[in-house]
Amino acid sequence: MSARTDILDRLRSALRDHPAVPEIPRTYREDSGMSVEERIELLVDRLVDYKAGVTVVDEAGLAPRIAELLRDAASYVVPAGIDGAWLADAEAAAPGRRRIDAADAPLSVAELDAVDAVVTGSAVSVAETGTIILDGSPNQGRRAITLVPDHHICVVREGDIAGILPEALRRLDGTRPLTWISGPSATSDIELERVEGVHGPRNLDVVIVRS
Incomplete structure (x- = not known):
């Protein structure tokens, strides 16, 4: 038995009759009551305020918009599970630029640093805070691919937009990355000068897709 296991066993024994976390009253607001249009409008407002590029399209407009956003990219990376239809126009316009990051063949940090952009889906978005959440699903891939390239193009479906955080949390699996x-x-910095690109992409473009 390791020291770690021994310590954890002692803690479990000591807490057996005294739960470590007391019952928490859930008196906060759990539902926004907003319509789909209100959620989209609020999310767009917040993202623009954060200096992200935002476009709202229908399904037919998704591939052309992604191709437009990738027009100046010499190369881009996508997770292995992305919907190929999203990239059809970009591939037709300039084939051979796409790099695929897969679990069994992940790109190195150096390889990711050499690409200009990344295209992913998303899990849930929070309209009130303008927050997009990725959970590592096949159409989102590893966290590294969204942190190293300088331009992130993220697809958000209207059905995945929650009004407030408690709504979003109910849709997430907390065990996922x-x-x-x-x-x-x-x-x-200390003089309040804004510096971009320190811990992720300097450019974020969000494409919201109406059902």
């Missing part, structure tokens, strides 16, 4: 994105990567 969650990445929370609120605009392009930015921070401020």
Whole structure:
């Protein structure tokens, strides 16, 4: 038995009759009551305020918009599970630029640093805070692919937009690797000068797709 196991066993024994977490009153607001249009409008407002690019399209407009956003990219990376139809126009316009990151063949940090953009889906978005959440699903891939390239193009479906955080949390699996994105990567130095791209992409484009 390892020391770690021994310590954890002692803690479990000591807490057996005294739950470590007391019952928490759930008196906060759990539902926004917003319509789909209100959620989209609020999310767009928040993302624009965060200096992200935002486009609202229907299904037919998704592939052309992604192709437009990738027009100046010499190369881009996508997770292995992405919907190929999203990239049809980009591939037709300039084939051979796409790199695929797969679980059994992950790109190195150096390879990711050499690509100009990344295209992913998303799990849930929170309209009130302008936050997009990735959970590592097949159409989102590893966290690294959304942190290293300088331009992130993220697809958000209207059905995945929650009004407030409690609504979003009910849709998430807390055991998955969650990445929370609120605009392009930015921070401020001691003199409050905004610096972009410190811990992620300097450019974020969100494509919201209406059902």
